Amino acid sequence: MPTINVYKRDLENLVNMSLSDKTIEDKFPMMGVEVEEIFEEIKNNKKEKIIQFSVNPDRPDYLSVEGLARGFRGFIGIDKGIPKYEVKESNVEVYVEDVELRPYCAFAIVRNVIVDDMVLDSIINLQEKLHWTIGRDRKKIAIGIHDFDKVNPPFCYKEIGGNELKFEPLGYDVEMTPEEILQKHEKGIKYAHLITNNRYPIILDKDGNVLSMPPIINGNLTKITTNTRNLLIDITGTDKNAVENTLNILVSAFADRGGTIYKVIVKDKKDIKIYPDLTPKTDEVDLEFINKRLGLDLNPGEVINALRKARMDAEYNYEKNNIIVKIPAYRVDILHKVDFTEEVAIHYGYDKFTGKFPHVATIGEKHTLEKKFDFIRNIMIGYGFFEVMNLTLSNQEVLFKKMKIDMDDNKYVEVLKPASLEHRVVRPSILPLLLETLYTNKHNELPQKIFEVGDCVVIDENDKHLYTKCKNVGKVAFAIIHPNANFNELKSYAEGLLREIDIDYTLENYHHPSFIDGRCAKIISNEGKTIGYFGELHPEVILNFDLEYPIVGFEMEL
Structure with a gap:
């Protein structure tokens, strides 16, 4: 979950009451925000108390001190109902030309924001957290917050070539072309993969000054400082709802700082839109x-x-x-x-809930499959393996690319709104995660023998009884790494496990991209169904996981 650091003094100012550390530690978790730690830090030669909160990814409005204060005032009953934000008219216009790469944009102006060091930190942190959560690391949305007094409307949002103009990117006092920014600027290097058509989105003012090159970097001209009082906000991206939602979160936060929101008219060839729209x-x-x-x-x-x-x-x-x-x-x-x-x-109030005994006249017991899992655990521990427990969420890189498996040939379940980019696919297999575990334990001595028993999720479009067309499948997997790991050693453990759990089976040669040809076998049940496979991992797979010794692996459906 994302974490944010908040100055206690700033939180108290926004809540308009003093808060003891105990009150913070007791109350905020009850409203769904965990308090990780409270510590002190020197800021501008003054000792400041900092609170680190852990926020659920589904509450991006809590990713700033303004949102937390707003929620807390409601939680303790000081304020109730929808906050009333006045949105005033303005004649500021933005002209949008064809922007193929990031076609959606929204703008707003917030005037009379008193920006001190704490507010400046809050603006920067909120911007980065929204980039990471809603923006999927700027893939879906990118945010620009500018000093409005340094530019002249109307504004233009369009795409240009890589060498059509030069400007000073944020943090630099040297002018660069868009191409040079991707090659030399730290943000350009990090996010260059988001520019895929050699056309560069750009936001300009009336005089040709560059405000922003989304999703890479803002211009140095409009940098926010403690002297800034009027803000221009731009949100650009590939998802219309994400763009508009992000703008609403930002302007609400600035309005809680005492700012006044002003509308901006966005015109393209087909339509005219007015932002922000705070209609409930x-x-x-x-x-x-x-x-x-x-x-x-x-x-x-x-x-x-x-x-x-x-x-x-x-x-x-x-x-x-x-x-x-x-x-x-x-x-x-x-x-x-x-x-x-x-x-x-x-x-x-969670504290008002009391436990109740269920009205059931039965005694609970373990599910049959869980009993089987326990039995297999005892067998593998008896063979000298260590049990590991990985997350059921992973990503395409680990599950497919590193395993030399073509993603186009495999259907899998992807999380719609993952907490992080590393955890966006529900695992259909356990073995890749065991290889990740071996990488994490590279510093430990060899041999290493590990196993895991747990659930995977696979697509099953043929089952008419499954509304989601996917189902949970129990699997067991184990892996061995040492300089002499080979198929014969693995086969002895595989056959021992199959014998202990009393499965009738046959073995056949199996071609699998993750394994060396001729050193991989598939397990076929007496019903003729392939239920598992094992063999020597391909050297390319081993190198993909940054490992250095031979590895043998086994995986079977239960």
Whole structure:
């Protein structure tokens, strides 16, 4: 989960009350934000207390001190209902030409923001956290925050060639072309892979000054300082909803700082849009739906009070016997009625929930498959293997590319909104993760013998009873690494395991891209189904995981 560091003094100013360390440690976890640590740091020759919060990725509005203060004031009942942000008219316009690479953009102006060192740190940190979470490391959205007083509207957003102009990128006092920025600037080198068509998105003002080269770097001209009072915000990207949602989160944070939001008119060849749009969304939720899932018997007034503490507006609908809820524009995480249920649980108070014995006249016991897992664990430990437990989420790089497996030939389940780029695919196989574990333990002596028993998720489009067309499959995998690891050693362990779990099987030669040809076998059950494979890993696979010795591996479906 992303973490943010917040100055305690800044948090207290925004909440408008003093907070003891104990209050912070007790209250914030109850509103769904973990307190990792509280420590002191010297800032501008003054000792400042810093609080490190761990924020769920589904709450990007909590990735800043402004959002945390806004949520906390609601949680303790100081403020209730949707925050009222006035959005004033302006005549500032942005002209959008054809931008193939990142076609969506949104702009806003926020005036009269007092920028001190703490606010400046907050702006930079919020920008980077939103880049990482909503932006998927700038792939979906890129953010530019500029000193509005240093440029002249109207603005233009377009694509140019790599050598059409020069400007000073942020942090440099030397002018560079877009191509030179990708080759020499640290941000250009890091994000060069996002420029795929040799055309460079650029934002210019009336006089041709460069504000930004999204998604790479802003111009030095519009750098934010403690003298800045008026901000121009640009969001560009490949996903329209992500662009608009990010803008709403940012302007709400700056409005909480006392800033005044102004609209910007965005014109392209087909349409005219006005940003930001902070109009609340409206939804409905049944009282019974909430009570049934929480095991409570709340009346409409209690539910409405909880939702208002969550900084939403809510009212009872007598005709339908449900609650009409208005959702603020910065709450981009509300997708389903279950989300309202969670908000009611948080703001009703987790500490008020009490345990209940289920009305079931049976005694629980382990599932048959779990018993089998335990039995296999005992066998493998008896063979001298160490058990490891990896996450069930990984990525295409580890699961396929490093294993020499063509992703186009394999269907897999990908997480829609992963917490990080490293954890975006639900594993269909365990063996690649064992190789990662071996890499992590390169410093330990050899031989190393490790195994894992656990669930994988595979696509099954032929099963008409599966609504999701995918299913959980239990698998066992093990790997051995040492200078003399070979097929015969592996085969003895494989046959020993198959014998102990009483499986009738036959072995056949198997061609698998991850293994050396002629040194890999597949396991066929007496029903004629291939249930597993084992063999000597291909040298290229071993090098892909930055390992140096022969490795043999086994994997089988249970």
